[in-house]
Amino acid sequence: xxxxxxxxxxxxxxxxxxxxxxxxxxxxxxxxxxxxxxxxxxxxxxxxxxxxxxxxxxxxxxxxxxxxxxxxxxxxxxxxxxxxxxxxxxxxxxxxxxxxxxxxxxxxxxxxxxxxxxxxxxxxxxxxxxxxxxxxxxxxxxxxxxxxxxxxxxxxxxxxxxxxxxxxxxxxxxxxxxxxxxxxxxxxxxxxxxxxxxxxxxxxxxxxxxxxxxxxxxxxxxxxxxxxxxxxxxxxxxxxxxxxxxxxxxxxxxxxxxxxxxxxxxxxxxxxxxxxxxxxxxxxxxxxxxxxxxxxxxxxxxxxxxxxxxxxxxxxxxxxxxxxxxxxxxxxxxxxxxxxxxxxxxxxxxxxxxxxxxxxxxxxxxxxxxxxxxxxxxxxxxxxxxxxxxxxxxxxxxxxxxx
Numbered sequence: 227x228x229x230x231x232x233x234x235x236x237x238x239x240x241x242x243x244x245x246x247x248x249x250x251x252x253x254x255x256x257x258x259x260x261x262x263x264x265x266x267x268x269x270x271x272x273x274x275x276x277x278x279x280x281x282x283x284x285x286x287x288x289x290x291x292x293x294x295x296x297x298x299x300x301x302x303x304x305x306x307x308x309x310x311x312x313x314x315x316x317x318x319x320x321x322x323x324x325x326x327x328x329x330x331x332x333x334x335x336x337x338x339x340x341x342x343x344x345x346x347x348x349x350x351x352x353x354x355x356x357x358x359x360x361x362x363x364x365x366x367x368x369x370x371x372x373x374x375x376x377x378x379x380x381x382x383x384x385x386x387x388x389x390x391x392x393x394x395x396x397x398x399x400x401x402x403x404x405x406x407x408x409x410x411x412x413x414x415x416x417x418x419x420x421x422x423x424x425x426x427x428x429x430x431x432x433x434x435x436x437x438x439x440x441x442x443x444x445x446x447x448x449x450x451x452x453x454x455x456x457x458x459x460x461x462x463x464x465x466x467x468x469x470x471x472x473x474x475x476x477x478x479x480x481x482x483x484x485x486x487x488x489x490x491x492x493x494x495x496x497x498x499x500x501x502x503x504x505x506x507x508x509x510x511x512x513x514x515x516x517x518x519x520x521x522x523x524x525x526x527x528x529x530x531x532x533x534x535x536x537x538x539x540x541x542x543x544x545x546x547x548x549x550x551x552x553x554x555x556x557x558x559x560x561x562x563x564x565x566x567x568x569x570x571x572x573x574x575x576x577x578x579x580x581x582x583x584x585x586x587x588x589x590x591x592x593x594x595x596x597x598x599x600x601x602x603x604x605x606x607x608x609x610x611x612x613x614x615x616x617x618x619x620x621x622x623x624x625x626x627x628x629x
């Protein structure tokens with residue numbers, strides 16, 4: 227194999243092929259460095275004395291289905307200029323690695339369309355070898371995400387495993403990239419992020435988040451000039467929880483005949499009307515439940531009316547709408563609805579801030595689905611740093627159904 231072909235096939239430059247061996251399905255290319263390329267690994271001087279040789283084997287890109295190994299004869303040299311006695315530097319492989327850089331690129335390319343386990347089985351190496359290659363690539367590209375141009379962010383937490391293990395995520399809403407991953411879901415989990423943000427804090431204009439008191443206090447204490455925008459998804463979710471509580475209360479007080487109608491109506495109450503199925507008589511079932519129980523009907527129609535809040539065009543009509551809704555919810559006398567109204571009244575400013583910035587943590591919820599896919603593919607989290615790097619790369623990751 228010529229020097230040019232050795233470089234083009236395996237990314238090896240400055241070496242000459244000595245011979246080729248075929249043994250047990252493995253092709254071994256024996257190579258030795260050119261005399262001109264032998265130099266001191268410390269200072270780069272060519273004024274060296276040879277002090278023996280050592281052979282090292284490196285995995286190389288396969289030829290067809292045949293496993294390929296490069297056997298390099300590496301001299302040990304003593305430098306007359308700096309006095310160092312050391313083996314010459316192997317430029318076609320990283321330090322303390324038994325595979326070439328070209329093979330690592332080949333394995334990395336495979337991981338973009340295959341799982342780590344599949345790549346490891348194909349290339350006949352351990353899972354950890356492929357994971358480390360991918361981890362190094364992710365570390366090079368995504369470690370320490372830039373906070374330079376961040377203006378609008380979203381904050382949310384996600385469960386990452388058994389035992390209610392949570393991480394706090396911060397997303398740049400303009401780029402869709404996760405820029406911080408913190409342990410837990412308390413205010414303390416955001417402390418390292420505030421430190422990294424430093425003087426850039428004044429550039430943050432708005433923060434989309436849920437109604438967690440811990441996050442509210444953390445944002446107000448560290449981003450006093452930023453507007454808090456309470457996310458629509460979490461407000462609707464809270465309203466659904468209150469409606470479910472109301473239904474349970476009414477179900478316990480209902481007669482036997484009323485219970486037969488209310489039974490199975492929970493998910494019908496939470497569905498949007500346009501998503502109700504006519505084939506399964508869901509609309510008829512819901513109508514019967516609402517006709518039978520007036521308090522449940524009041525709660526359901528207030529839930530549906532609350533969705534119209536985000537359809538308003540300007541801030542002041544939205545404020546009038548919200549206050550009117552809260553007054554009517556309190557007037558019902560139903561405890562879950564009264565609690566919901568008091569919560570919305572207390573958090574009115576954050577709800578109205580939506581009409582100034584028009585942001586939500588919707589992109590974060592989409593990212594959460596990707597995170598669940600990553601967890602399923604990884605069969606759990608074995609390496610926290612690797613998992614964190616995967617989160618930083620999710621905005622450039624695409625998943626598609628196969629088959």
